[in-house]
Amino acid sequence: MSLVSRWAARKKVRQGLLSKARARFAARKTKPNLRTVKVRRAQVAYAQRVIDRHTHQPALQERALDFARHTLAQHVFETGGNNRGPMVERIIRYAGGDVGEPWCVDFVIWCYGNAGSRVVHPGFPRAVSMMKTAKTRETSTPQPGDIVRYTFDHTGIFVRDNGNGTITTIEGNTGSSGAVSDGNGSDGVYEKVRAKSLVADYLRVSE
Structure with a gap:
């Protein structure tokens, strides 16, 4: 189930709670018991606050980072050869790629597509150099979930600025250590800490 579907399900549950609270309040309102009325009114107000919180859908960047x-x-890593393995191949196929191809951009498409993006989804260019479009504008103030591109033909999902000249990211098709790849067919999805000097730019996806 996608993040968007899960939020829709939560909203439906909260709406049910709100309807029940309102019904109880209406039933009590006819009785001369002011204290009970106040209690029911408070319950209705609380239910409304809960539904309001779950009606607000997180920003696209937040949803993409959640999916990353x-x-x-899930501890995704390559097995059976370079750029191979059940989950790796699933990510590549989702993005519209050919099994065995480098899949760092495929991973970004996987995260944004499952987050509901209408731009970075299956069919989006699968080359780092082609990721900047009219709807993926460059930003100098990255937010969690933005796309980060590096000077060495690689990309990932920005998590945070560590304040010490490094950033934390989540990336696919990368090694558990080193700059990009372990080079032995054991790459996967890892959280990375990289020097900001390696960043070419950050991209904000509009929708």
């Missing part, structure tokens, strides 16, 4: 973290937690 979800994928990271």
Whole structure:
């Protein structure tokens, strides 16, 4: 189930709670018990606050980062050869790629597509050099979930600025250590800490 679907399901549950609270309040309102009325009114107000919180859908960048973290937690890594393995191939196919191809951009498409992006989704260019479009504008103030491109033909999802000249990212098709790849067919999805001097630019996806 995608993040968007999960938020829709939560919203439906909260709406049900709100309807029940309002019904109880209406039933009590006819009785001369002011204290009970106040309690029911407070319950209705609380239910409304809960539904309001879940009606607000996180920004696209937040949803993409959530999905990157979800994928990271699955311990995705290559098996059976370079750029191969069940989950790796699933990510590549999702992005519209050919099994065996480098998949760092495919991973970004995987995260944004599952987050509901209408721009970075299957069919988006699968080359780092072609990721900057009219709807992926460059930004000098990256937010969690923005796309980061490097000076060495690689990309990932920005997590945070560490304040010490480095950033934390989540990336696909990268090694557990080193600059990009371990080069032995054991690459995967990892959280990385990289020098900001390696960043070419950050991209903000509009929709």
